[in-house]
Amino acid sequence: MSGRPQQNSACLIVQGPDRPGLVAAVSALIARNGANISTLDQVSDNADGGNFFQRVVFQHPELTTALSKIEADLESTLTPLGMQWQLTDQSVPKRVAILASTSDHCLLELLWRHRRGEMNISIPMVISNHTNTAEDVRSFGIPFFHVPSQGPDKSEAEAQILELLRGKVDFIVLARYMQILSAEFLDEVGVPVINIHHSFLPAFIGAAPYRRAKERGVKLIGATSHYVTKDLDEGPIIEQDVTRVDHSMDAAALQIRGALVERAVLSRAVEWHAEDRVIRHGNQTIVFS
């Protein structure tokens, strides 16, 4: 895949308790609806009580008109078996709002890869609690909204953001957005939220991680992208990567290298989420990359 919208192509995710015949049931359903499977990945997690995870991409010559009939068939076939399913039309890019602060590296990477047509997303808005990236964002033809967020009470800022987002987005990306979102916000926003943060071996929790990584003399610095849950930075991991560093680099140099890994990891996580390649299961993810 190369991230572009796919005409007459749909993606079906099925998950739930494993039982014999599931693959047969799903593939028969797709066949009897006149569609043809191009990619199917499926894994069953026997060790953990038998969970079933499946991603199917199929083509149908008149997908738009066929979708509601396929959905009805899925409902009557899979729901009685206790399976969750989700069907998405791959010709419609997922709508993503990007939340950012002063750092531009993750934000610009997403805007740039989106403009090149490398990701199956549309970006209806960028929201920042700072204004420094406004001009860049607008040069990509994307609306920029400034929502300041000062002082301890974030409820006003969060209300404004919710108002901007309402009904307009399928998921949210925190591109180095340096505000902690409240549990209430996460409840209300109702769409997945993807975050990126630096990661080290070993972990340095708290302030000034690059300085402390330097003091410990780490040889790798990395980044982790994950879904946001109410447990800060503890949600299901989507993607991780690292880069080598050495003693000749000061903390500022480590931070530059770290930024390059962060934007790469976040951009892969967004690409995969946009193509429905990531299935959440408890605090894990199944990534059919």
Added chain:
Amino acid sequence: MSGRPQQNSACLIVQGPDRPGLVAAVSALIARNGANISTLDQVSDNADGGNFFQRVVFQHPELTTALSKIEADLESTLTPLGMQWQLTDQSVPKRVAILASTSDHCLLELLWRHRRGEMNISIPMVISNHTNTAEDVRSFGIPFFHVPSQGPDKSEAEAQILELLRGKVDFIVLARYMQILSAEFLDEVGVPVINIHHSFLPAFIGAAPYRRAKERGVKLIGATSHYVTKDLDEGPIIEQDVTRVDHSMDAAALQIRGALVERAVLSRAVEWHAEDRVIRHGNQTIVFS
């Protein structure tokens, strides 16, 4: 997967011209035979005329007795559709003969990982045109055969090797075996042969590649594992990897680094082949790793 034999588990590979309903047909077949799919990977290569490739791992409580019935069902279901299929019992490790010369790094890696139970293989024999590794091989409890191969005429040596192999192996690994196998040998041996060779960016064809890579100042050296065809070193690629090098390393140091990559790449290729994760298609491979 971790490479060990899997009781009551089978792997089915299906490939051929894509057509609607194939996944449904295969999964219905497995379901009606009382088996349960644990992993399914499938890809359709539309760009190239529509080829279909599928790997299914399924479990059956009494696999041994069920196999012949499943095979008959596959034959009557898939063969009329022009599909090729292959069914293997994953409780039976694939039998592999290793051919080696003086270098021991690839050979010992395979023997060691096999002994640790990390690969679903048995190793009925090691054949070498040298004797230096004999003691090591025997310390692993594996028969060692010395088949010298001097002079331009290799037909006598090849005949001896064929005699040793006959009926005893499912595939062959050339673990830095420094003899070129003839087209006649490859025809007659009738099982897949996996090779490993060093690779550089850019490529250095011919003699003394490490010295020439040093002269060019390459920054990466690598290795490629592929199936052997009559076009020497041009067969379908199974796996590749690289390692960083720098100007401080002389050609001997490059060779040491190269050997570490070679053994890692070959061992992954063998692991994947042993688990039927590699499907050959023309000069490509589909690797469901």
Added chain:
Amino acid sequence: MSGRPQQNSACLIVQGPDRPGLVAAVSALIARNGANISTLDQVSDNADGGNFFQRVVFQHPELTTALSKIEADLESTLTPLGMQWQLTDQSVPKRVAILASTSDHCLLELLWRHRRGEMNISIPMVISNHTNTAEDVRSFGIPFFHVPSQGPDKSEAEAQILELLRGKVDFIVLARYMQILSAEFLDEVGVPVINIHHSFLPAFIGAAPYRRAKERGVKLIGATSHYVTKDLDEGPIIEQDVTRVDHSMDAAALQIRGALVERAVLSRAVEWHAEDRVIRHGNQTIVFS
């Protein structure tokens, strides 16, 4: 280092035939001129006739006024020993012209990392044989020049480029510039020229490399950055890297991945050249990264 200009800091490169006492001579020279060495890397290539390569970064409290005296001392000390040397003031960013065509990924990466202050360069101009990147380039506040290059005779275009560059740049970067520069141009321009091109294991020479890499089923695609010589794509290698790909990616997807590696490799090569970390020696480089 983190790529920023360094006040009162200079970089000395020394290379030539190795002989006893060279390090002592250079370090004594620096000491007697009142400077202090912060970094010194030195390697002697005994295997190849004894070549000596040294990079020294030193600080002097009043570097600007001291430079000419240090240069005179270097001249009288090192030139009689047959050594080449080069002294650069690290408070003055190197001036680089970027030549580009329609692809923007390498160009934008350099402009963006330069704007973030991550590279010790200034960019007096971007020259392209197309106009599609003009607006982006100007949004970074950098002059854009369009020099069309159609038809077989490139001499007019090259003359225009030479005119634009004359006296204004310390090196040139070909950021996916799809025109072959003539030997005459290279002679006349008189500054180093850095190029980037894709690289595969194995190499695919000629047209449509991504399609052919796909046909061969390669598992890694890469990029090589090198100095341009009259032997096209055969000059000394500065940096290389690869990324993993698999059978699920079509040629377009390979190209997207390839572009990400290209911009990363080129940007490291430019960063290192700008900090005088790369010493050319015949068709090799010594990179003190």
Added chain:
Amino acid sequence: MSGRPQQNSACLIVQGPDRPGLVAAVSALIARNGANISTLDQVSDNADGGNFFQRVVFQHPELTTALSKIEADLESTLTPLGMQWQLTDQSVPKRVAILASTSDHCLLELLWRHRRGEMNISIPMVISNHTNTAEDVRSFGIPFFHVPSQGPDKSEAEAQILELLRGKVDFIVLARYMQILSAEFLDEVGVPVINIHHSFLPAFIGAAPYRRAKERGVKLIGATSHYVTKDLDEGPIIEQDVTRVDHSMDAAALQIRGALVERAVLSRAVEWHAEDRVIRHGNQTIVFS
């Protein structure tokens, strides 16, 4: 370098407070003793109060006889400047004792790479609290000692180990040795001790880390090699690396991948320590790899 003993070659490490003229003083000293520098790496850590770290490899046609004179010169030149120094004859491999438990992957990697001549070490003994690796160790011609270590009181076992080591080793490698060494042991043994442990992003402290990494769905697993200090697993890091994993791997498969990274990381750490490439400074290391 390729790890082999180097005749007539010595390695000098100098560290201490930075001051002008240090490089000149050291290189003049080497020159006036008739030696020639082949490699010099030096770095000054200005940010942190100005510490100076230097590694010099030099050749002398009659090194053995020259050593004591050079040492006297170093003593009278560097000690008054408050510098620490260490001079080692590279023709004499460092003597290393390996301590192991039941796991053999790190142990065998070291024995095998040593036998191939890839490391500048000799291995006078392997000590284990188990007997399962005895036969393998002896097949490499290396003495094996079994020192059981049961019950809470380790003092008897540690005393036995100290007795075996006394005067026989230059450093110790814990190759997955699953006993915690007491502070008293570390005081008494008087040589550096290198350890290896698995590392994850994020870190999982405590029991069953692979199972917990699996539950969190990590995408990278790694290993860290470090010098042992009284703060368990918190000593200065020598080397780190990671490998990619995915959702299809169970905890056993993660452990297999982890073992491959552990042996690679430990073997690089041992190689670099044996060549005096690692300088300890507080809780950091300078690694001139």
